[in-house]
Amino acid sequence: MKKNERLKKLLKVHCAQCGTCCSDPIATVTHHDLRRLVKHTGKPARNLVKLYTCSDFIDQDEIEEDLIYLSYGKRIMGLRKLDERCIFLSKDRQCTVYEARPILCRTYPLELTITEENKLDEINIRDIILDKSVSCKYTYGKQKPLKKILNYAVQDVIETDSFERKLTKWNKRAEKGGKNEFLAFLGFKE
Ligand code: SF4
Ligand code: SF4
Numbered sequence: 001m002k003k004n005e006r007l008k009k010l011l012k013v014h015c016a017q018c019g020t021c022c023s024d025p026i027a028t029v030t031h032h033d034l035r036r037l038v039k040h041t042g043k044p045a046r047n048l049v050k051l052y053t054c055s056d057f058i059d060q061d062e063i064e065e066d067l068i069y070l071s072y073g074k075r076i077m078g079l080r081k082l083d084e085r086c087i088f089l090s091k092d093r094q095c096t097v098y099e100a101r102p103i104l105c106r107t108y109p110l111e112l113t114i115t116e117e118n119k120l121d122e123i124n125i126r127d128i129i130l131d132k133s134v135s136c137k138y139t140y141g142k143q144k145p146l147k148k149i150l151n152y153a154v155q156d157v158i159e160t161d162s163f164e165r166k167l168t169k170w171n172k173r174a175e176k177g178g179k180n181e182f183l184a185f186l187g188f189k190e
Pocket of ligand 2: 014015016017018019020021022108109134135136137138139
């Protein structure tokens, strides 16, 4: 398929809101995502996230840069779950924090990479979906404006870089601490 046709086709991919990816895999978040969720829900950060072990993740390759070194081992920050589902997924499979949902959730099931000039480099359906680790029931619909999802990709790069710089600082500290200390380090005091 020609490059332009492929791009147009991928821009027509729509989430069918089956809720599967809101159960597995775990939605990892940065402190920027978490700040928006705390503001939106009015709940303390510690109630919204869990620090997961590596074995909780389907795809072990993608988590290396997100590792947080705590006094009791390495963890990765992701949205909490209840009965194996994201705490924000309603019974009728709606995202109850849609306006404040993490960046990762905004482009799913697509994955974009961008150039240093913030231009589109690559766009794909996520590997985890192509290799059928997650049974995604995406559909095709109206073509989305490239600019909109490109903006999410740019925001993702900025916020992920900023989170990774925080993690590097935290991981270099002699005093490690646990979840509460880590969240306080990120600026979440309660
Ligand atoms: S925040 Fe919303 S879209 Fe993201 S995993 Fe949770 S329920 Fe799904
Ligand atoms: S698995 Fe696919 S169709 Fe289902 S909620 Fe996730 S992105 Fe949407």
